Amino acid sequence: MNVTATLIGQMLTFAVLIWFIKAFLWEPILNALEDRKKRIAEGLAAAERGMHEQELAQQRAKEELHEAKKQAAEIIAQAQKRSAEIVDEAKQAAVEEAERIKTAAQAEIEQEINRAREQLRAEVAAIALAGAEKILEREIDASAHKKVLDELAAQI
């Protein structure tokens, strides 16, 4: 239990040790810890940002989907409307075509009737002529009474 020159030796050791620890351990370790703290903070911030962005993206996707659905509905509605129109137009066209065909058919029938009438008239004239010939026998000159006969035929 004495104080000796060892005191000075221990002090020197202590001083050197402090310097060494400061230079080679304390500062590098503290820097590393600081560095790590910063990196972790940055990482957490980046994660936060990413999450926020993802949320935004989801929101946007939802909106876009909504929009798309709306557009699709619109397109379908338009298509339905258009198809109804097409059907209507087709109906209209069909009606018109039917009308036209009917008119043409009537005109043809009319023609046919006229032709038949013409024929009949001719035939009636001939029959009448033949009948008159039979009745009158030679008394009637075909050419002298042709005018009368034609008038008769026109009246039929």
Next chain:
Amino acid sequence: MSEASAPATANPVEYIQHHLTNWCIGCDPVTHKPAALIDFNAFFVDTWLVGALLALLMMVVAWKVGRNVDPDKPSGMQNLIEFVVEFVNQQIEDIFPDRNNKWIGPVAITIFVWVFLMNAMDLIPVDLLPWLATLVTGDPHHTYLKVVPTTNLDTTFALALFVFGMVVYYNIKTRGVVGYIKTFLFHPFGKWLMPVNIAMTAIEEIAKPVSLALRLFGNMFAGELLFLLIALLSFSIWAMPGQVILGGMWAIFHILVITLQAFIFMLLTIVYLSLAVTDEH
């Protein structure tokens, strides 16, 4: 030479005294003690050598770890050191007001780890290293080796006076020489009780290193003495279980003591230095 064959525990007083004697250069050749209480002609080789070897160990580890610190993947020793550094740094942040001081951290961690390691020498069986030394020298009676540096006033006072020097330095740095002298004159009772102030403040300042040194020394010396007393139980084969059990229990308890004393030394150092850099009196 007849003494040599007798068991060491046959003479308990001599056994203990032998263990408490340092390997000394410049001591009295008969008593193996320094001539006076304060004798700068004597030098305790064992105390200094163990302290220096432990310091060297710290330097090697610090060098190896500090050279390639990996902030991303701390592993092994770096983890342990990071834990200690963060622990010490936490104490400093809690107590020490000056964030920019570059030296308080290294000083604190050096005290903590070095004192802890020197204290931990106490846990080495008391006869192991002296026995190894005897193997080298071949002379059990004149081989002295006191392993624990902190059971020696030199070590504890070296640390305490170093801290005291820092306290004085920071006091003068913070307040100036005049300001530091003023704290002696006008603190704590104002200018009308100046002589009392001087005595009080001087005692207060000197008590810091003395209490630091004596607390550590006392704890470690008592601890070692108890280890020696327990070791004496080997006088008989029947007492050996008692020695093993008591020695084990005391060693386990002593782990707490050595850690606590190292921590207290470090903490008080931080406190004293923080008082020195705080300019309010």
